[in-house]
Structures are given as C-alpha cells and as structure tokens.
Amino acid sequence: MNRKLLRTTSLVALVAVAALIGAACSNKKTPTTATSGATTGAATTPAEPFKVAIVAPSAPNDLAFTQSMVDAVNRLKDQYNLDIAVSDSLFVVEDAAAAIRDYASKGYDLVIAHGSQFGGSVQEIAADFPDVSFAWGTAGDTFRLPNVFAYQAASDQGGYVMGQMAAALSQSGVIGMVGPIEVGDAKLYVDGFKNGAVAEKSTVDVRVNYTGSFSDVALASEAAKSFVDAGADVMTGSAQMVVGAVGVAKENNVAWFGTQSNQTSLAPEVVVASQVYHWEVVLSQIIDAIKAGTLGGQTYNIDLANGGEVIEFNADYALSDEVKAIGDAAVQGIKDGTIDTGASA
Amino acid sequence: MSKFLTISVLTATAASGIRLAAPFLLASLGETMGQRSGVLNLGVEGVMLLGAFGSYYTVLQTGDLWLAAIVGVAIGAIMGLITAVVSVTLKAEQGISGIGVFLFGLGMSDLLYQKLVGTPRPVAQLPAVNIPFLADIPGFGKMLFRQSLLVYLAILLVPALAFVLNRTTYGTKIKAVGENPAAADSLGVSVNRIRYSTVVLGNALAGLAGATLAMELGIFQQNLTQGAGFIAVALVYFGAWRPWGVLAGSLLYGLVAAIVLQWKTLGIIPLSASDLAATAPALITIVALVVVARRFRQPAALAKAYERGA
Numbered sequence: 001m002n003r004k005l006l007r008t009t010s011l012v013a014l015v016a017v018a019a020l021i022g023a024a025c026s027n028k029k030t031p032t033t034a035t036s037g038a039t040t041g042a043a044t045t046p047a048e049p050f051k052v053a054i055v056a057p058s059a060p061n062d063l064a065f066t067q068s069m070v071d072a073v074n075r076l077k078d079q080y081n082l083d084i085a086v087s088d089s090l091f092v093v094e095d096a097a098a099a100i101r102d103y104a105s106k107g108y109d110l111v112i113a114h115g116s117q118f119g120g121s122v123q124e125i126a127a128d129f130p131d132v133s134f135a136w137g138t139a140g141d142t143f144r145l146p147n148v149f150a151y152q153a154a155s156d157q158g159g160y161v162m163g164q165m166a167a168a169l170s171q172s173g174v175i176g177m178v179g180p181i182e183v184g185d186a187k188l189y190v191d192g193f194k195n196g197a198v199a200e201k202s203t204v205d206v207r208v209n210y211t212g213s214f215s216d217v218a219l220a221s222e223a224a225k226s227f228v229d230a231g232a233d234v235m236t237g238s239a240q241m242v243v244g245a246v247g248v249a250k251e252n253n254v255a256w257f258g259t260q261s262n263q264t265s266l267a268p269e270v271v272v273a274s275q276v277y278h279w280e281v282v283l284s285q286i287i288d289a290i291k292a293g294t295l296g297g298q299t300y301n302i303d304l305a306n307g308g309e310v311i312e313f314n315a316d317y318a319l320s321d322e323v324k325a326i327g328d329a330a331v332q333g334i335k336d337g338t339i340d341t342g343a344s345a
Numbered sequence: 346m347s348k349f350l351t352i353s354v355l356t357a358t359a360a361s362g363i364r365l366a367a368p369f370l371l372a373s374l375g376e377t378m379g380q381r382s383g384v385l386n387l388g389v390e391g392v393m394l395l396g397a398f399g400s401y402y403t404v405l406q407t408g409d410l411w412l413a414a415i416v417g418v419a420i421g422a423i424m425g426l427i428t429a430v431v432s433v434t435l436k437a438e439q440g441i442s443g444i445g446v447f448l449f450g451l452g453m454s455d456l457l458y459q460k461l462v463g464t465p466r467p468v469a470q471l472p473a474v475n476i477p478f479l480a481d482i483p484g485f486g487k488m489l490f491r492q493s494l495l496v497y498l499a500i501l502l503v504p505a506l507a508f509v510l511n512r513t514t515y516g517t518k519i520k521a522v523g524e525n526p527a528a529a530d531s532l533g534v535s536v537n538r539i540r541y542s543t544v545v546l547g548n549a550l551a552g553l554a555g556a557t558l559a560m561e562l563g564i565f566q567q568n569l570t571q572g573a574g575f576i577a578v579a580l581v582y583f584g585a586w587r588p589w590g591v592l593a594g595s596l597l598y599g600l601v602a603a604i605v606l607q608w609k610t611l612g613i614i615p616l617s618a619s620d621l622a623a624t625a626p627a628l629i630t631i632v633a634l635v636v637v638a639r640r641f642r643q644p645a646a647l648a649k650a651y652e653r654g655a
Contacts, residue, residue: 059455062464062465063464089567091568176610182617182619211606211609212619213571215571217562217571218561218569218571219606219623222361222364226358226606227610243465243467250467251563267467
C-alpha cells in the first residue's frame with residue numbers, strides 16, 4: 001500500500017470516528033435512573049418491567065416540553081415498575097424516526113414520540129409493528145391505527161388563567177408573547193392567554209411573535225427585546241427556546257409567566273407562575289389500557305380539571321392577593337365549565 | 346406600517362439587526378481568512394458551539410465575562426489547530442473533514458452541557474457599553490453606540506482584516522497561497538505555515554463568535570447556534586471573500602431577521618404568515634448571494650490540498 005493510499009484511508013477513518021463521536025454524543029439514548037415516585041395508587045408491581053421509551057426533540061431537563069414528559073414517566077416508575085429509556089435532543093425528525101423504529105424493534109411495550117413533528121414517522125413505523133404500542137403528541141390523531149395513542153394538552157386553559165392575571169398585573173397595558181410555530185399546544189396556549197388577558201381588561205394590547213423555531217434562543221431573545229421596546233411589562237412564551245426570552249424579562253424586570261414546566265429557577269425575581277404539565281395523568285391511562293390489551297386507537301387530554309395541568313406559583317414573587325384571586329377564580333371557572341377559553345387548535 | 350416608521354422603532358430594529366449580525370460577522374471574517382488561503386472549513390458551526398459552551402461555562406463558574414471570551418477564542422484556536430492538522434498536514438478532503446468537525450462540536454458541546462450543567466441556568470449577559478457623547482446622538486446613538494464590546498470588536502475587525510489582507514506582506518502571502526500555492530512555494534512562502542496560521546486564527550474567531558452569542562443571551566442550550574456557522578460560510582461567498590463584503594452580508598442577514606421580528610411584534614405580518622416570514626433572512630441572503638457571487642471568482646486553490654511537486 002503506497003503512502004498516499006494509507007494516508008487517505010487513515011483520514012477517512014479519522015473523520016468517521018469524529019463524526020461517530022459527535023453523532024453518538026448528540027443523539028443519546030439514556031436509560032434513566034429512578035426518581036421518587038410521586039404518584040400513589042393501588043396498582044400492583046408486576047414481576048416483569050414495563051418497557052417505555054421516550055423519543056424527544058430537546059434535552060430531558062429543558063425546563064419545557066421534553067422535561068414535562070421525562071418527569072411524568074419517572075413519576076410513574078415505581079408504580080408500574082417501568083424500565084425507561086430516553087432518546088433526547090432528536091430535533092432532526094429523521095433521527096427521531098430511526099430511534100422510534102429501533103425501540104419498536106427491541107420490543108418496548110410503549111414508544112412515546114414526544115413531538116407533533118413526529119406524527120408522520122409514527123404513522124409509518126406503527127404499521128410495521130402491530131404488537132408495539134405507540135403514543136405521540138401533542139396531537140389528536142391516531143391515524144386510525146389500532147396501536148397508536150395520541151395525547152394533547154388543553155394548554156389554553158392555563159394560558160387563559162395566566163392571561164387574566166397578566167392583564168391585572170400589567171401597568172403599561174402591553175403584554176408580549178413569544179411563540180415557536182403556530183401549531184399544537186403552543187397555539188392553544190397563546191390563544192388562551194390572549195383571550196384571558198382581553199377578558200380581564202379589554203383595552204390591553206397583547207402582542208404575539210411566533211419566531212418560526214422551537215429552538216432558536218437568539219430569535220426568542222430578540223423578540224422579547226422588541227416587546228420590551230414596545231413597553232411590555234408582562235411577557236410569556238411557549239417551547240424550549242423561551243429561555244432566551246426569560247433572560248430578557250429578568251434583565252428588564254418584566255414579569256414572566258411560564259408553561260410546560262416550572263420555569264421559576266430561570267428567573268426567580270420575575271417568574272410569577274407556570275402552567276406545569278403532568279402527563280402522568282394520561283400515561284397511567286395509556287399503560288392501563290395496554291395491560292388490558294388495548295394497544296391504541298384513543299386520544300387523551302390533560303387539563304385543569306383532571307389534574308394534568310397545574311398552575312404553580314412562585315412563592316418568592318410578591319403577587320398580590322387580588323391578582324392571585326383572579327387566577328384562582330379563573331381556574332375554578334374553567335373547571336366547572338362557566339368559563340370558555342375561546343381557543344381552538 | 347406607520348408604527349414601524351418611527352425613529353424609536355427603526356433605531357431599535359437596526360440595533361437588533363446589528364446585534365444579531367455580530368456572531369455571523371465574526372465567524373465569517375475568520376472563514377474569510379481561511380478561504381483566502383485556500384482552506385474551506387465547514388466545521389465553523391461545531392467550533393462556534395464549542396466556543397459558546399466553553400465561554401458560557403466559564404461565566405457560570407467564575408462570573409468573569411472577559412475570561413469567558415478568552416476561553417471561547419482559545420477553544421476556537423485549538424479546534425483550528427486540529428482542523429489544520431487534518432486539512433493541511435494530512436490533506437484530508439476539506440468538505441468531509443469539516444462535517445466531521447461540525448458533528449464533533451455539536452455532540453461534544455451537548456454532552457458537556459448535559460454532564461456539567463444539566464438544566465438551563467442563566468448567567469450574566471454582556472452589558473451594553475455606551476460610547477460617551479456618541480450614544481446620545483438621537484437615533485444613531487442607540488443603533489450604533491449602545492452595543493456590547495464584542496459587537497464593537499466584530500465591526501472593528503472588518504477594517505483590520507481588510508488592512509491585513511490588502512496592505513501587509515502577510516496578507517499578500519495569504520492570497521498567493523490561496524490562488525497559486527505552487528508559485529508561492531517556489532518564491533519561498535511556506536504554504537503550510539500560512540494555512541496553519543489562517544485556519545487557527547479563523548477558528549479562533551469562530552470560537553469568539555460562539556462566545557459572543559452565548560454571552561449576549563446569557564444562556565446555553567443544545568445546538569445554540571442553530572446553523573449560524575453554515576450561514577457564516579455562505580456569507581463569505583456573499584461577500585466575495587472580502588471583509589467589507591462579508592460585513593454587508595452579515596448586516597443584511599441580521600437586519601432582515603430583525604425587521605421580520607419587529608413586523609411580527611407590531612402585527613404588520615399576520616400570524617398566519619409568521620412561519621413563512623421566518624425564512625425571509627435566508628431567502629433574501631440566498632438571492633443576494635446568487636446575484637453577487639456570480640460577479641466574483643473564488644480563490645483558485647480553495648479546498649485543494651497542496652502537495653509540493655504533485
């Protein structure tokens with residue numbers, strides 16, 4: 001073998017190794033460790049573990065969408081003796097599809113494709129694995145497949161509650177909302193928040209900016225700055241890129257309302273409250289259905305009434321009793337059906 | 346539209362555009378150096394990510410923003426050295442090796458973030474520095490003279506690099522190596538040494554670009570750069586391998602992005618068109634790239650490994 005050929009071969013190997021290291025680091029499959037089981041129940045612990053895989057677009061601790069699902073599955077771990085695997089950071093749909101297929105081929109009992117962008121992949125792969133159950137969301141379509149569950153969040157409900165509080169809090173009368181793409185629970189949340197704010201104070205100026213990305217932190221940050229320039233003194237946002245916007249809120253002492261996970265730790269000085277998803281409410285129903293022999297075909301929702309959505313207040317934020325009472329009344333009104341958020345997917 | 350055409354909104358939008366352009370500009374200037382010497386580096390994105398994480402983590406641990414900037418530069422330089430070994434000494438196919446560097450940076454920055462930080466933790470942001478007197482000029486003051494020091498640095502590097510390329514012996518050697526390395530070699534110019542220097546310096550700027558992004562935001566998240574490194578490479582073509590052209594391309598991209606964001610905030614762009622509008626910066630830049638780049642020729646030896654006597 002001449003030197004040139006040897007060198008070329010070595011280079012190809014070097015590049016391949018670097019690429020593989022990068023790809024391996026980026027697309028992690030992480031068997032999670034147990035966390036304290038917060039859910040109590042009468043379910044018995046079977047001898048064989050129930051194998052659940054989560055395929056998600058962002059980090060498992062993003063304080064947003066992915067974390068809400070990872071936390072929920074871990075809360076059910078002890079109750080259902082779950083064997084959990086997580087493939088996170090799969091923002092490329094094709095990579096996620098490969099992970100979904102991989103878990104299905106390994107005989108997982110339930111494969112959760114956590115992202116509305118994964119619908120096409122689930123529809124294609126589920127048909128190839130009729131004995132494996134799939135769940136995906138946020139969405140309401142099971143594709144008429146007997147082994148696909150769908151789940152969605154009535155995020156407009158918490159949005160409406162916090163929108164009312166935001167309007168009551170705002171002195172300037174300008175509220176800014178940073179969204180990713182006008183779809184799914186992000187759209188519901190934004191619409192619900194806006195309707196709640198207007199219901200509380202009809203003169204409030206609610207501005208919405210969909211950046212076009214679920215993950216572009218810089219764009220979210222600049223969108224938030226444009227709201228501050230416009231005089232906003234209360235802001236909110238949905239999806240994992242809002243960490244950039246929360247930073248702007250903190251820098252400018254603008255009140256912030258979070259959603260999906262509790263975002264207080266990002267800016268304890270300005271976060272008023274967060275709508276927190278508790279997917280375990282629907283996951284427990286899905287697992288029970290699978291154990292009873294139903295592998296799919298149903299859609300589940302989390303909302304304020306079933307406890308799948310909870311408004312968690314930041315204890316360190318000096319929220320007046322009057323504003324908190326407005327929020328509590330809105331929660332009650334939505335639960336008992338006297339308040340309609342006016343939002344639709 | 347009348348809401349947009351006010352002095353305060355226009356200046357705020359322009360300031361936002363300049364802020365958004367700064368990381369692109371730094372990375373593009375670095376890539377310009379490398380490409381003028383004949384080295385194509387598609388790993389800019391990965392280097393930016395590593396620089397961004399390194400600087401973010403430094404601020405998280407020490408609170409020292411300047412140390413963080415230095416760390417970003419150092420990480421970039423180290424990655425530049427690795428890139429130079431692969432591209433110049435080992436003469437790898439530059440496009441392929443660049444993709445390898447990108448994937449390495451993407452994965453390693455995410456891995457380090459998950460292991461060392463775990464969850465989003467905000468850090469201090471780069472403060473805006475008001476230039477005395479100039480910052481008080483109505484309109485232009487806020488737009489140009491109330492930015493962070495790294496934004497000023499990015500803009501100042503444009504004439505500096507133009508001077509180096511066009512007015513110094515080192516710049517002449519860079520261009521000679523990029524156009525005809527055999528001829529340069531025959532005149533006693535060390536092709537490898539020149540290319541090593543441009544790749545290391547260029548990647549150092551890419552690391553600083555990542556650091557600027559992370560410290561402007563005060564946060565790190567997986568894939569923070571969102572393709573900025575690849576856009577930076579395209580902007581080098583847009584700028585016809587000239588620092589002032591690269592500045593024009595970076596400002597165009599940043600300003601279009603800022604205008605689109607401002608129009609969304611003001612409700613000028615309806616919500617139903619938001620997603621389409623988000624593609625505007627890339628589309629306009631591509632159109633401009635096609636129009637502009639056709640008039641200029643790339644360095645003749647770009648992406649070609651040099652082997653004496655070959």
